[in-house]
Amino acid sequence: MRVAVMGAGGFIGGHLVRRLLDEGHYVRAVDIKHYRSWWQQHDNADIYSGCDLRLRTICREVCQDIDHVYNLAADMGGIGFIENNKADCMLSVLINTHLLQAARDAGVKRYFYSSSACVYAADKQDSPAVTALKESDAYPAMPEDGYGWEKLFSERMCRHFMEDFGIECRVARFHNVYGPHGSWNDGREKAPAAICRKVADAKLSGNHKIDIWGDGTCTRSFMWIDDCVEGIRRIMDSDIQNPINLGNSQVVSVDQLVGIVEGIAGVKLQRQYDTSKPQGVKGRNSDNRLIQIELHWEPSTPLGVGMAKLYKWIEQQVRET
DSSP: OOEEEEESSSSSHHHHHHHHHTTTOEEEOOOOOOOSSSSSTTTTEEEOOSSOOSSSHHHHHTTTTOEEEOOOOOOOOOOHHHHHHHHHHHHHHHHHHHHHHHHHHHHEEEEEEEEEEEGGGGGGGGSSSOOOBOOGGGGSOOOTTTHHHHHHHHHHHHHHHHHHHHHHEEEEEOOOOSSSSSSSSSOOHHHHHHHHHHHHHHHHOOOEEEEEEOOOOOOOEEEEEEHHHHHHHHHSSSSOOEEEEEESOEEHHHHHHHHHHHHHTTTEEEEETTTTTTOOOOOOOBBOOHHHHHHOOOOOOOOOHHHHHHHHHHHHHHHHO
C-alpha cells in the first residue's frame, strides 16, 4: 500500500516507519523537523521534512495518492512539557482537523489517530491504587487540561468524519510508550527515559543521588515501543471503530520504576523527592479487556526487559555527550 506517517521524525513515528518499510509498503514520512534532526533516518522512505501540518495546504499535499494515513504528529512531551505548554498542545487540534479534511478530499481509505490515556477523567485517577481505566471511563469528560482535551476532541472529530464522510478511522489511546530513539534530555522526555538518564548520570559521575519528581508513590503502566507498533498495525487492520486502549497492564509506582533501573545499572542511589515538580494524576493503568476480546492480543513485554534495553541505549547517549 501507499501509506503516510505524520510525525515520522518523532519517537513512535520513527519506529512505525521502519516497520512499514520492512513490510514492503511505500512510506511517505512527514515531519515538521529538518530530516537530520529526526530520531531515525529512513533511506527507503519518501521524506517530507519541514512540513508544518497545522497548515491546511501542507496536509493536502502530503495526503495526495495515499491509501492509509497514520497521524502521530503532535506538539507534546512528558508531564513537565504538557503542564507548561497547554496552549501549544491544544494547537495540535489543527493537525488532526486539517489532515482529516485532506484525507477525505484525497480519497484516503483508512486513517489512524494516536490518542492518549490523558483523555481519561481525572476523578478516576486520584489514587495510586487506581482501578484500571476502561474505554468508557473517558466520559463524563474531565481529561488532562490542555493536551488531554485536544486528544479527546480529536477523537470525536475522527468519529464524525467516519459517520458523515465514510473514511474508516481507527483510534488508539496510548499508555506511556517507552523505548530507544526518543527524547531523553531535552525537556520532552517521559518518566522511563528521564529516570534512565538520571541513573546513568549518577552511575557515571559517582554522585549517587537522584532527584525524583513528586513523592514517588504515583503509579503508571508503561508500554514497550515494539508492542506499541504491533498494536498500531493490528488496530489499523481491524474492524474496531471506537477508541481502544493500547498499553501494558503492569502497573508500578515511580519508586518501583527507579528501583528497576537501579538494579539494571547496578547502583543504589539516595533519593531526593521534589514535590514542587509536575507529577500528573496519582494513578493510571490500562484495562486491556477490550483489546483482548477484539484482537486476542495485548502488549506484554515485561517492564524489566524493556527498561534494560532502554537503559543500555540511554547510558550510551550519556557517555557520548
